[in-house]
Structures are given as C-alpha cells and as structure tokens.
Amino acid sequence: MIGFTAARLVRGDHERDDPAAFAAALADPAARLLVLGNLEPSIEDGRLALTPMDPARGDALWLGALDGAPLFVAGAGDATQPAMRSPALMAALAELPGDEVALYGIARSLVDWHGRHGFCARCGSRSTVVRGGWARACATCATQHFPRTDPVVIMAVEHDGRVLLGRQPSWPAGRYSTLAGFVEVGESIEEAVAREVMEEAGVRVAAVRYVASQPWPFPSQLMIGCIATATAPTLAIDGQELEDAMWVDRAGVRAALAGEDGAPFLAPPAYAIAHSLLRAWLDGDAAAV
Structure with a gap:
C-alpha cells in the first residue's frame, strides 16, 4: 500500500452544504476531534490521538465520519511561517498504521490550506470557512475557494x-x-x-x-x-x-x-x-x- 492512501474516512460531500447536518455532527456524543499542534499529531498507543468533540468549539473542520462517528480536526489561524517536517513527525509516520497515516495527511493538508488562504485570491478581502471546512467564501466578491492539490x-x-x-x-x-x-x-x-x-x-x-x-x-x-x-x-x-x-x-x-x-x-x-x-x-x- 502506498503511503497516505486508503484512509477509512467517509468524506460525506453531500452533507457539507447542510448546516443542520454540520450542527448535528458537532453535537453527536460520539464525535471526535483530531488536534494538530503546529500541524503535527499526538500519538497514543501507536495511533492518532482523538479527543471528545466540544460542540462549542468554533474552529472545527469536518473531516467526515470514521467508524460511523463524526470526525473533526482543529483549524488554525493564518500561518505566519511555512510548516516544517520535524524528525519526530518523520519517525511517527514510519510507525503509524497505513490508514492512520492517510487520515493524518488529509487533516494536515486541510488545516494547512486554511492557514495559508485566509484572504480571497480575487479581491483580497478576508474569506470565511464554509462547507464544513472544505471551502472558503468571500463576502465581497462572492468567489468560493476550494482546497487545492x-x-x-x-x-x-x-x-x-x-x-x-x-x-x-x-x-x-x-x-x-x-x-x-x-x-x-x-x-x-x-x-x-x-x-x-x-x-x-x-x-x-x-x-x-x-x-x-x-x-x-x-x-x-x-x-x-x-x-x-x-x-x-x-x-x-x-x-x-x-x-x-x-x-x-x-x-x-x-x-x-x-x-x-x-x-x-x-x-x-x-x-x-x-x-x-x-x-x-x-x-x-x-x-x-
């Protein structure tokens, strides 16, 4: 299996435009949060550390569902410097199960994109998070921006x-x-x-x-x-x-x-x-x- 592939995440694209579905996922007692510190994960017992989701948290990005439960990742503010890869992260990636590496890759890319794209590329106005975290919208010129690859x-x-x-x-x-x-x-x-x-x-x-x-x-x-x-x-x-x-x-x-x-x-x-x-x-x- 190639690294960063085969995540067990169900992305649920059809629910991203539904505010009621997002609110219900936030409030689900089974919902979990993946917290990245400087884009690096915490590891517990050889797997990514997940914590109970706080519905009042305002920076949660909705990754999708993992094992039937909503999964979120904590967003980040505007990046002040390029995110680097530490030796500790490289060692962790070599030890994590393949599906966990893939899940981390999705979460990292999404959080990092938001950190580097806080402003509209068309008019320069600040944009806001929409679609559960899978897009940003500009209120000034109505342009939508999506995570790029x-x-x-x-x-x-x-x-x-x-x-x-x-x-x-x-x-x-x-x-x-x-x-x-x-x-x-x-x-x-x-x-x-x-x-x-x-x-x-x-x-x-x-x-x-x-x-x-x-x-x-x-x-x-x-x-x-x-x-x-x-x-x-x-x-x-x-x-x-x-x-x-x-x-x-x-x-x-x-x-x-x-x-x-x-x-x-x-x-x-x-x-x-x-x-x-x-x-x-x-x-x-x-x-x-």
Whole structure:
C-alpha cells in the first residue's frame, strides 16, 4: 500500500452544504476531534490521538465520519511561517498504521490550506470557512475557494538495467530518490516527466508510463508516479535542482530498499511513493506498488 492512501474516512460531500447536518455532527456524543499542534499529531498507543468533540468549539473542520462517528480536526489561524517536517513527525509516520497515516495527511493538508488562504485570491478581502471546512467564501466578491492539490510528476528513469537517482542538499546524508517536479500549466504528464528529467539531469527520456499516484500533504500535492526510459545515460546535473545524481543497478537498489549496510544510498522512506516506484522498477511489475 502506498503511503497516505486508503484512509477509512467517509468524506460525506453531500452533507457539507447542510448546516443542520454540520450542527448535528458537532453535537453527536460520539464525535471526535483530531488536534494538530503546529500541524503535527499526538500519538497514543501507536495511533492518532482523538479527543471528545466540544460542540462549542468554533474552529472545527469536518473531516467526515470514521467508524460511523463524526470526525473533526482543529483549524488554525493564518500561518505566519511555512510548516516544517520535524524528525519526530518523520519517525511517527514510519510507525503509524497505513490508514492512520492517510487520515493524518488529509487533516494536515486541510488545516494547512486554511492557514495559508485566509484572504480571497480575487479581491483580497478576508474569506470565511464554509462547507464544513472544505471551502472558503468571500463576502465581497462572492468567489468560493476550494482546497487545492498541485500535480507533481515523480519518475523512475531507467537505462540498461540501472535507475537514475538524485539528491537535494537538504536531505539526510546519503539519501537519494527518484526525480520529481511540478506539472506546469498546459503540460501533459508525459511532457512534464520529459522536461523535469532534462532540466535536472540533462537526460532525454521516452516511453513514459504511469504507475500509481499518492497524495502528499507537504503541503498538498498529488504525486503522479511514472517509469520512463532514457535514450542515453550521460548526465548534465543542474546544480540548482540537484546536489548530485547517479545511476544505480538493481543490486544496489535492492540493498538500499532492504536497508543493508554498504548499500550505495539511503532509500526514501517506505511511506513515500518514490520507495514504491523503486520497488516496482526492481520487480519489473507495476502491481508491486
């Protein structure tokens, strides 16, 4: 299972425009609240900590229903600085069950979006929360704004039994991963893959194929996983995008994914789609994700 997918949450879109349904969910004795401190969760007994919902709370965003009970997350004020990922959060994500990781991703992305979008992008007036937390409305120009997802291509580029990996200077020592980049306006997935690989590594690719996707809540992206074939292995690394890049054979990838001593690189964490892409490439089977 790919990280941040398969949440057990029932979203209930048809109820978001119903104030009576929202009020009833708030007042439900079974309702629970997920509280994020600086966008990070509390963990109890290996799961996300949920507390009883206070109906008088004014900043609750309605996530949906979990195991038949209404679930809310505490909203946040306007963000004053970019939300960072702490080592503690990364460790927690590696230990939480997959459905809990997915639930956290939904809640984090929603809260973070509200924190960064307190004003109307059309006229600049302050907007207010509507639809139970799944939109904001501007009273000045009547524009509605919805939580956005930015498409990002992430690709395992192969050539002659090896895969192309790169690293950014902010990553832990030894960490390498598949290349990735945002899809630009007016661009197909295949075009974005080809452009990003050329820009970052100077490699021309062909035969791009889709493998799988992943919501990535840092802050709110849809990672579109692909495998592409390079026409030649020569690298011309863009020092602004990548600190380094290299070709790694299957034995090296297998050792890295297994966490073996002496592996040629530190693999991306198991909840990242890059890990799943490398596994799919290694196994030669898209179903491996």
